[in-house]
Amino acid sequence: MLVQDIVFxxxxxxxxxxxxxxxxxxxxxxxxxLLILVFVAVAGMFILLSAEFLAVVQILIYVGAIAILIxxxxxxxxxxxxxxxxxxxxxxxxxFAALLFTALVAVAVDTKWDFLPAEHQERVELVxxxxxxxxxxxxxNDEGLSLQEQEEIQESGLADLLISDYVLPFxxxxxxxxxxxxxxxxxxxxxxxxxxx
Amino acid sequence: xxxxSFLIVAAILFCIGLYGALARRNVLAVLMSxxxxxxxxxxxxxAMAKYLAPAGLQDDISTVxxxxxxxxxxxxxxxxxxxxxxxxxxxxxxxxxxxxxxEAIQMRH
Numbered sequence: 001m002l003v004q005d006i007v008f009x010x011x012x013x014x015x016x017x018x019x020x021x022x023x024x025x026x027x028x029x030x031x032x033x034l035l036i037l038v039f040v041a042v043a044g045m046f047i048l049l050s051a052e053f054l055a056v057v058q059i060l061i062y063v064g065a066i067a068i069l070i071x072x073x074x075x076x077x078x079x080x081x082x083x084x085x086x087x088x089x090x091x092x093x094x095x096f097a098a099l100l101f102t103a104l105v106a107v108a109v110d111t112k113w114d115f116l117p118a119e120h121q122e123r124v125e126l127v128x129x130x131x132x133x134x135x136x137x138x139x140x141n142d143e144g145l146s147l148q149e150q151e152e153i154q155e156s157g158l159a160d161l162l163i164s165d166y167v168l169p170f171x172x173x174x175x176x177x178x179x180x181x182x183x184x185x186x187x188x189x190x191x192x193x194x195x196x197x
Numbered sequence: 198x199x200x201x202s203f204l205i206v207a208a209i210l211f212c213i214g215l216y217g218a219l220a221r222r223n224v225l226a227v228l229m230s231x232x233x234x235x236x237x238x239x240x241x242x243x244a245m246a247k248y249l250a251p252a253g254l255q256d257d258i259s260t261v262x263x264x265x266x267x268x269x270x271x272x273x274x275x276x277x278x279x280x281x282x283x284x285x286x287x288x289x290x291x292x293x294x295x296x297x298x299x300e301a302i303q304m305r306h
Contacts (some may be wrong), residue, residue, distance in 0.1 A: 001198070004198050007232065013200075014270070015210055016206070016213070019214065020213060022213075023220075023226065028223060035232065038210075046243055049203070049246075049247045051246070053265070054243060054268055054269065055267075059271070061276055062232070063273075064273070066232065068274065073286055074244065075216050076287070077286070077296045085223070086221060087222045088299075090216075090219075094216055094220065096215070096216075097212040097219070098212070099207065101212040104204075104208035105208055108208065109201060110227055113200060114249055114250050116246055116254075123258055127259060127261055128247075152258050157259070157262070158262055160259065161266050162266060169270060173270055173273045173274065176273075176274065176277050182282070183280075185283050187285060187287065188284050
């Protein structure tokens with residue numbers, strides 16, 4: 001537990017310092033690099049939370065695609081030197097963010113959370129492992145679970161949820177991605193006739 | 198490494214992102230701040246998937262992965278958002294020659 005705690009504090013420090021840098025550093029290119037640091041720290045937190053698949057997806061999509069896109073955009077627009085100025089509303093915005101933070105912390109601390117019962121803990125951990133890998137029958141037998149419980153664990157997984165309970169949102173998101181792809185292409189298409197862009 | 202500490206770290210990230218989205222003038226900085234907020238929400242969802250008991254736990258053990266499924270959807274939507282957002286940034290830069298939100302007053306010629 002101790003090692004995990006230390007890792008957690010290091011990752012949170014990385015994430016918080018990095019995100020402060022993203023909004024406060026005046027050089028946008030450096031801000032984009034700090035954003036990558038935040039993404040990596042969040043991926044580490046996903047691993048701490050036994051969501052290894054999401055950690056890999058986080059690295060692939062955020063660090064691999066989104067951060068690179070942002071860096072391209074920063075370098076293609078020429079306002080890098082002018083930097084990351086605040087607008088006139090930055091003091092009210094800071095006050096609002098601080099108030100929201102207070103409210104969120106109050107909710108997080110005050111709420112009586114319905115934690116996972118201890119007797120489920122072992123099976124839940126198996127389900128989380130089975131989200132990314134196939135658990136062999138030998139391992140399941142060693143855990144001393146009933147046959148029905150073993151079947152349940154083997155049938156559960158992110159992919160199975162995505163094509164059973166959440167198949168409609170899954171398809172909707174596919175259409176959304178296609179729409180975003182076409183929309184982005186239309187937006188950046190050079191104007192016909194002017195020859196610019 | 199309690200559940201609440203994850204929530205508080207996520208709250209800090211979300212509020213920093215919110216401040217950035219409201220207070221910055223450069224549209225790319227605003228987009229980066231929105232990404233920070235997406236990440237904060239993802240941490241919250243995954244922490245809840247790990248620590249909290251979902252409603253249908255007795256019937257179906259796989260409901261403990263619900264939070265992760267939602268995080269997958271959020272990551273997908275974030276990817277769509279950044280693609281469209283950067284498309285709009287480029288369109289704006291082409292017409293107005295600026296990426297400063299305080300100077301951008303129109304979206305057409």
